[in-house]
Amino acid sequence: MVDPTSDLGEDVTAEEAPNCAACGDPIVNEVTHRVVTWIEDDSVRTAHFCEEACRREWNP
Numbered sequence: 001m002v003d004p005t006s007d008l009g010e011d012v013t014a015e016e017a018p019n020c021a022a023c024g025d026p027i028v029n030e031v032t033h034r035v036v037t038w039i040e041d042d043s044v045r046t047a048h049f050c051e052e053a054c055r056r057e058w059n060p
């Protein structure tokens with residue numbers, strides 16, 4: 001039996017998935033997942049997007 005609560009490796013649940021910075025959707029194993037990082041106030045900021053279109057629309 002497989003424990004349904006065990007970590008299955010690459011699978012990410014909606015609860016622990018990042019949310020798209022543009023549309024707010026949880027990004028769960030999206031192949032179109034985009035990550036943007038930048039430096040702000042001497043720290044690294046990260047924004048996740050569910051697809052390229054959201055990244056283009058986004059303005060910090």
Ligand SMILES: [Zn+2]
Pocket residue numbers: 020021022023024025049050051054
């Ligand atoms: Zn999005």
